[in-house]
Amino acid sequence: MWVTLQSSSLIDVIITTSESLIVKSGVVEVNISDHFLVSCELNFKKPKLKPTYINAGSFKDYDRNQFVMDLAQIRWHENFSIDDENEKLSSFSGHFLSILEKLAPVKSMKIRYRWCPFMSREIKELMKNRDKLHKLARRTKMTTDWENYRVCRQAVKKALRESERKYVQNEIHKNSNRSSMWKVIRNCLPLGIKASESATALLTKYNLPTIDLPVPAQIPVSGQFHFHPVSCSDVQQIIMSFSSNKAPGLDKVPMSIIKDALQCILPALTDIINCLLLTSEYPTLWKMAEVVPLLKDGDHEIADNNRSVSLLIAVSKICERVVLNQLTDYIY
Numbered sequence: 001m002w003v004t005l006q007s008s009s010l011i012d013v014i015i016t017t018s019e020s021l022i023v024k025s026g027v028v029e030v031n032i033s034d035h036f037l038v039s040c041e042l043n044f045k046k047p048k049l050k051p052t053y054i055n056a057g058s059f060k061d062y063d064r065n066q067f068v069m070d071l072a073q074i075r076w077h078e079n080f081s082i083d084d085e086n087e088k089l090s091s092f093s094g095h096f097l098s099i100l101e102k103l104a105p106v107k108s109m110k111i112r113y114r115w116c117p118f119m120s121r122e123i124k125e126l127m128k129n130r131d132k133l134h135k136l137a138r139r140t141k142m143t144t145d146w147e148n149y150r151v152c153r154q155a156v157k158k159a160l161r162e163s164e165r166k167y168v169q170n171e172i173h174k175n176s177n178r179s180s181m182w183k184v185i186r187n188c189l190p191l192g193i194k195a196s197e198s199a200t201a202l203l204t205k206y207n208l209p210t211i212d213l214p215v216p217a218q219i220p221v222s223g224q225f226h227f228h229p230v231s232c233s234d235v236q237q238i239i240m241s242f243s244s245n246k247a248p249g250l251d252k253v254p255m256s257i258i259k260d261a262l263q264c265i266l267p268a269l270t271d272i273i274n275c276l277l278l279t280s281e282y283p284t285l286w287k288m289a290e291v292v293p294l295l296k297d298g299d300h301e302i303a304d305n306n307r308s309v310s311l312l313i314a315v316s317k318i319c320e321r322v323v324l325n326q327l328t329d330y331i332y
Contacts, residue, residue, distance in 0.1 A: 012035075012037075012038045013038070014038060014040050016040075021042050021043055021044070022040055022041070022042060022043075023040075023041040023042065023043050024040070024041050025038075025039065025040035025041070026038075026039060026040075027039070051110045051111070052110070052111045053108050053109065053110050053111070054108070054109055054111060055106055055107070055108055055109075055252065056106065056107070056109055056248075056252060057100070057104040057105070057106050057107075057248070057252045057253070057254070057257075058104060058105055058106070058107045058109075059104045061103065061104075062103050062104045063103060064260050066103060067099065067100070067103050067257075067260060067261065068260065068261065068263065068264060070099045070102070070103075071096070071099055071261050071264035071265065072264050074095045074099070074264070076092075076095075076264070076265065076267065076268040077267075077268075078091075079091055079092055079268045079271065079272075080268070080271055085272070085275050085276055085279055085281050085283055086283050086284055086285070088271075088272055088275060089272055089283045089285055089286070090285065092265075092268055092269070092272060093251070093285065093315075096253075096261070096265065097251060097253070100253065100257065104257075106252050117167055118160075118163040118164045118166070118167035119163070120163060122159070123156070123159050123160060123163060126152070126155060126156050126159060127156055129152055130149065130152040130153050130155075130156050133145065133148050133149040133152050134149050134153075136149075137149045168184060169206075171184040172184055172206055181208075225327070225330050227277040227278070227280070227323070227326060228277070228326065229274040229277060229278070230270065230273060230274060230277070230322055231270070232266050232267060232270045234322070235266060235269060235270045235273060235318065235322070236262060236266060238318055238321045238322060238325070239255075239258060239259060239262060239318055240259065241321075242255045242314075242317065242318075242321075243255065244256040244259065246314065246317075247311050248311065248313075248314060249289060249290055249311045249312045249313035249314060249316070250288055250289060250290045250311070250313060251313050251314075253313070253314055253315070254314060255314045255317075257314075258314055258315065258318075269315070269318070272319075273318070273319050273322055276319060277322070277323075285313070286312070286313055286315070286316035286319070288313075289310035289311055289312050289313075290310070290311040291308050291309070291310050291311075292308070292309055292311060293306035293307070293308055293309075294306060294307045294308075294309055295307075
């Protein structure tokens with residue numbers, strides 16, 4: 001700023017496109033010249049993201065034996081006398097959730113960090129050493145320090161790739177269930193055009209089976225499809241085939257809890273499924289789902305960058321699997 005006895009003119013200008021970074025601005029009066037300094041204070045700190053909260057069952061004080069004992073006190077046979085499928089399911093869910101709420105209440109929990117299952121303590125120490133070498137190289141600007149940093153950085157990348165490779169390989173061999181195995185593989189696929197090429201490489205590397213689409217068969221009019229009742233053993237076999245770590249639905253009941261309670265609720269649950277098959281009706285409670293956004297790429301605040309996923313109630317998946325099995329047996 002040019003200052004004289006008669007006037008003052010602004011000749012120095014600070015222009016910004018990010019007004020949010022400006023903490024304060026003004027003119028600093030100095031006596032060493034007839035120019036006053038135009039100044040601004042910037043805040044380059046990365047804004048702290050708001051914590052993410054989720055509603056989930058708290059299993060800190062969950063006792064499986066106590067849960068089974070409490071369920072055994074319920075008169076599940078009274079559920080058999082209810083004719084309406086919605087009332088039958090509502091009565092079943094009310095008793096089941098009231099017992100579970102005592103031992104594993106639904107609470108609001110803060111997600112502190114993103115879980116990285118293949119990150120080991122040795123890799124974390126290696127990353128700390130890499131960061132120290134980087135700071136040293138920036139301070140000294142010596143060629144040897146920069147070279148030490150690059151060697152350590154390359155070692156971190158190699159250790160991360162090797163640890164992730166072993167983790168994925170172990171998860172694939174550990175999960176005999178095909179859906180769980182493909183879930184692990186999908187988490188390894190990059191986003192973008194080359195995803196199909198990576199999928200093909202994983203198929204070849206781990207000798208995974210490919211899915212051939214069947215040719216539609218000509219079904220005669222006389223061979224009409226009808227649902228038939230299922231036994232308790234059929235339902236039990238289906239439940240035990242599900243993975244226990246599936247995300248729960250709107251009621252926050254994971255499949256692992258269904259497995260724990262199976263000896264008490266199996267007859268009542270089988271009766272509900274058979275009632276639905278007989279009436280060809282689907283209950284309203286099972287039509288509701290919790291929709292969560294999964295980030296595809298870019299800014300998560302932009303709706304188009306997210307893919308919506310519907311989390312269904314775990315019990316509804318059991319009925320769906322019964323229907324799927326009967327339809328598959330009929331078609332093939």
